[in-house]
Amino acid sequence: MGRLLSLALALRGHRIDLYDAHGPEGDGAAARVAAAMLAPLAESAITEPGVVRMGQHALKRWPELLARLQQPVFFQQNGTLILWHRQDQADAARFFGLLEKNRRINPSLPAMEEKTGAALQDCEPALQNRFSQAVYLPGEGQLDNRQLMAALLPTLTELDVKLHWHAPRELSDFAPGRAGQPDFVFDCRGLGARSQWKDLRGIRGEVVRIHAPEVTLQRPTRLIHPRYPIYIAPKEDHLFVIGATEIESDDMSPASVRSTLELLSAAYTVHPGFAEGRIVEIATQCRPTLPDNLPAVRLLAPRVMEVNGLYRHGFMISPAMLDVVLELVDHNDSPLAREFEVAVHRS
Incomplete structure (x- = not known):
């Protein structure tokens, strides 16, 4: 800022x-x-209009x-793809219900597009039929x-x-x-101003950066997860930022084993090529947040x-x-x- x-x-x-x-x-x-995703429709499920x-x-x-x-500066506007495993179908339905509700509040948001079969394969060829259905959010971007x-x-x-x-x-x-x-x-x-903003607090996040030459994703991909939606943000040269965790804490210590395992396991279920990738960095930081x-x-x-x-x-x-x-x-x-x-x- x-x-x-x-x-x-x-x-x-x-x-x-x-x-x-x-x-x-x-x-x-x-x-x-940060992963620097520019995803107003995806974020509408958890934030204000x-x-x-x-x-x-x-x-x-x-x-x-x-x-x-x-x-x-790398910038793209190829939309967002949202995936889920069969056992998470109910969570996915609730999530998309929130998106549709918020689109009715803000009709300038683009409509979600369901992708199945050949349409999903054309949208993201790297998935190679690992998912039978997905939802595409057009117009969203990242840098x-x-x-x-x-x-x-x-x-x-x-x-x-x-x-x-x-x-x-x-x-x-x-x-x-x-x-x-x-x-x-x-x-x-940000959090450096806590002496001025007494009610400012930190929200901890943890991300993993992976270099995975065997993986090619054309847009940020979000995976519906029982605890929180996990995102995979592809940057240039097969570099990926994987994150999701949101913890009410000012703790700046290294990432927990649990969070790291969840992020890496989720990435592997999206594409097995992540297994041969190299962990470039595991980072934590706290975001400045008002009540x-x-x-x-x-x-x-x-x-x-x-x-x-x-x-x-x-x-x-x-x-x-x-x-x-x-x-x-x-x-x-x-x-x-x-x-x-x-x-x-x-x-």
């Missing part, structure tokens, strides 16, 4: 200093660990933002989060953004508007704007949150915030 906002403001000609508690690779941030509208907005905005960068974070850096540098790495800051370190101080401060620190699991903006002090609570939808909604912030900067009001039902708290 901070890097996207720095880019947008620098393109407008503002002089920007960007402070990060960690390094340029994004270590310590949920953004580095406003978040879904933000996801739809972002699918249009991401290509515009990526076009501003000097380096290419490579680590490529994006890396690609932002040379563009920010070219725009003369001053990058301060390993430089944690508190809002009390600044006196915006005073001589020698910034005109405005934007706080996008209602929705994002918010605060304007509680003069010349200070706080953006937080993107929860598990960071890449899916960050362009929408960016545009909300820019409207507030320009007009001290945001029609988009009302459209997306984003809370804007003022002093």
Whole structure:
């Protein structure tokens, strides 16, 4: 969020200093660990209509933002495929019932498409008849989060953004508007802002990155699971990000054996080629989450704007949150915030 906002403001000609508690690779941030799926219809089963509208907005905005960068970033919009095993048919029916209910609330969402037999084989040839039926969600996308974070850096540098790495800051370190101080401060620190947002909490996630040359999937694939839907997000060069776990905890310790076994076993049931893949990384991180699991903006002090609570939808909604912030900067009001039902708290 901070890097996207720095880019947008620098393109407008503002002089920007960007402070990060960690390094340029994004270590310590949920953004580095994320799968970066852009799936508003799939996420509609577990989130509010406003978040879904933000996801739809972002699918249009991401290509515009990526076009501003000097380096290419993997981005695709090949939809999402949802699979389930026979014993999980009841869970699948409940899940699709939620999707259909939310599509009635938001009719601009595309219709789900059932895939069986030859249609399923044509949609995802790599499955090789391992599943007899699936549901395809058209229009959904994904990008490579680590490529994006890396690609932002040379563009920010070219725009003369001053990058301060390993430089944690508190809002009390600044006196915006005073001589020698910034005109405005934007706080996008996520969990780093817990001293300011007393009700901010972490939601732990665990992902496995696998290089599997024998596996080719053309789009993110979700597997209905008794405990939680598991996703497999294919990146370039047969790299896959596999995850799902969502644990109410600020625990940053390594992934549990149980979670890792579940993720790897689920991937193997989708495609046996994962058995010969290589585990590149097992990562954990906590996502910044407010009590209602929705994002918010605060304007509680003069010349200070706080953006937080993107929860598990960071890449899916960050362009929408960016545009909300820019409207507030320009007009001290945001029609988009009302459209997306984003809370804007003022002093």
